Amino acid sequence: MSDRSAIEWTDATWNPVRGCVKISPGCKHCYAETFAERFRGVPNHPYQHGFDLQLVPHKLRDPLRWRSSRKIFVNSMSDLFQEGVPVEYIAAAGEVMAEANWHVFQVLTKRHERMRDLLGGALSWMAELPNIWFGVSVENREYGLPRLAALRETPAAMRFLSIEPLLENLGALNLTGVDWVIVGGESGPGARPMRPEWVRAIREQCAEASVPFFFKQWGGVQKSVAGRHLDGRVWDQIPGSAFASERADGRSTGIRRS
Ligand code: SF4
Secondary structure (H helix, E strand, O other): OEOOOOOOOOOEEEOOEEEOOOOOHHHOOOHHHHHHHOOOOOOOOOOOOOOOOEEOHHHOOHHHHOOOOOEEEEOOOEOOOOOOOOHHHHHHHHHHHHHOOOOEEEEEEOOHHHHHHHHOOOOHHHHOOOOEEEEEEOOOHHHHHHHHHHHHOOOOOEEEEEEOOOOOOOOOOOOOOOOEEEEEOOEOOOOOOOOHHHHHHHHHHHHHHOOOEEEEEOOEOOHHHHOOEEOOEEOEOOOOOOOOOEOOOOOEOOOOOO
């Protein structure tokens, strides 16, 4: 866990689960796996078991210790809704999110069907919490569009898309019921390219649907060089009047309590 994050669309990360299993092309260069596997076998290191799935119950209550409000990316190093995480454990994380209601929690998954089914059933109380934003990852049409369809069917106070790494032109998107769209290119060694026209097509559809659009990065082997300007400006739109602050330099000012 980190009470600060370099990820542009959040303020902090919280990992009560570590490790994951690759599930689609967006996982090919998973940064979490690369990071975790570096420490496999290092005694007493949090990632001594590499990227193997681990529940970390002693981390569950950490957000309650952060007194100032922030946006918290839940499981930046894992996926809360993967099959190996018991429903009871997801509920335990949800209880912390409910209690720490001065934060916004951003739950992002590639396990869209399990998230939809649980939020529509056993965990429906989590879907009603206004401070949890539920999102799915989208990287291409084949895997991403079914996730978007499932997200539209998911009961949630706030729904978002993380379109990263964007690997092809997604075509027409049905953004009904979607409250936020983040787009980014892949970064690091072997990064797959992202074309400007793919990004513009998404931005235009967001504008037509009045959905806030956040452009995270171009990516590439040196992401700091490529930057995050699109057509001469930074796109840092964030949902809700309490969150829709953009400074002149384009950096989000982050969450403010309403
Ligand atoms: S779902 Fe996310 S955390 Fe899991 S392997 Fe894929 S990219 Fe990595």
